[in-house]
Amino acid sequence: MLSCTQNSSKYLNSKPTCLKTIFLSTNTIGFAQKCAGNACWGYQLDQYTFSKRTVLTIKGSWGLHLEYELPKMIVQRANEDRWLATDRALYLNLRCKPLNDPSAAGTRVRLLYDFQQGLMYVSSPLQLWRAKESQTGDASKSWLTELEFQRVLSRIEP
Secondary structure, three states, rough: EEEEEEEEOOOOOOOEEEEEOOOOOOEEEEEEEEEEEEEEEEEEEEEEEEEEEOOOOOOEEEOEEEEEEEEEOOOEEOOEEEEOOOEEEEEEEEEEEEEOOOOOOOEEEEEEOOOOOOEEEEEOOOOHHHHHHHOOOOHHHOOOOOHHHHHHHHHOOO
């Protein structure tokens, strides 16, 4: 939306002032929350239509607020989220597809967040927000392998 006004004061130049307003549209792809005692925790996965951003937010009523931006891709849930270990941990299975090819098979992204320990585990060939290995600069050297990710899942939910 574009809005312009004309200033009619004789002391100022009479040039129009225009302001451009952009309304952001958000699509929530996933949301879940658990509560026990006086605490609540959960996640929200939002995709922004205008900027093509996708943001995973992990929250806890004790002050936890983490935001992770995913690549500018079409992000879909491959299946429903799962709560593990008596709702202590959250497992997400996502699929990321290129923006210009929504019919592509996409890349699998599996996330596990342990709310009790404050740890996130990721299994994906995409770099996402993970840091590169300090000596060689190769990001994938320090990533969990598929087998290591499965071991973490088995340890949390035997």
